Amino acid sequence: MTIKTIAGALAIGAGLALAGLGTSSALAASAGDYPSRPVHYIIPFGPGGESDITARLQQPIFQQITGQDMVVEYKPGGGGAVGWSQLNSSKGDGYTIMGSNLPHIIVKPLMGSVGFETDDLVNVFMFQYTPDAIVVNKDSEFKTLEDLIKYAKANPGRLTLSGSGTGTANHLANVRFNKLTDTKTTYIPFKGTGAAYAAMRGGQVKAEWGYSTVAANHPDEVRLLAVSTDERLPLFPDVPTLKEKGIDMVGGAYRGVAVPKSTPEPVRQKLSDLIGEVNASDKFKQEMKDRGFVLLNVPYDKIDDFMAEKTKVYTDLATEAGLIK
Incomplete structure (x- = not known):
């Protein structure tokens, strides 16, 4: 190799190295400046649901922290699949982020072709869950959880519970409940929490697998028999947890934020940090408590372990429910 050739090779190598440094510097700068314009937060459901409510609660705090607007938009269809x-x-x-929900993003692809796989979604932060809860009308014959379980054992299959959809948190909560209590109940799926609630209120079913938010929104109309949390909710200090009753159930509909796969690592981490700051806000904490939500703090560097654990749990439950094709 001639000196001229060597010099040329060194020049090319130096150019590539500088290009690499430039790319690296650009990524670091983009993360450092992020966000420098409004962020579009897409909710894959219609307005008015829990995903929308929590996004609206995040919105002003995100703006306060970053100085940039969080513009909430909707892209409903297919239970989030669209x-x-x-x-x-x-x-x-x-600058385009999306609400992410469990068990939906795990179970839907297991049930059939929905246009995405669980691994297609890059979750950067899981910030809350809405606890599963057994809800009845105020005048229900079931005054306690024990009353409901006693009836279910004495009348296999006759205890009907409404819930939002198939393969959802409500549905899988019913599967888990039946297994842990050795009962056989009948779960009836409806299109959305609102329809499930209306069915219970109208007497079409005896109870509802709803969420703690149902009672928060209708305190004079319904009674919670139990919630699936580690500790009693401050909003409902007299309502026992399922764990208190010897039923090892904690969970509900988990919500987080996801980004496109092409999003650079520094930006993923920066967004995760910002959602964590929103979660740490005293105002956000109080608003979540007041509405029956439970805060969760799973940042980007913990997401893989969290998703692996939940994937195992929900795959087992979906198998038991006969949902996997």
């Missing part, structure tokens, strides 16, 4: 299947077609710059 939005999730299109996420990776968005530009991965951190």
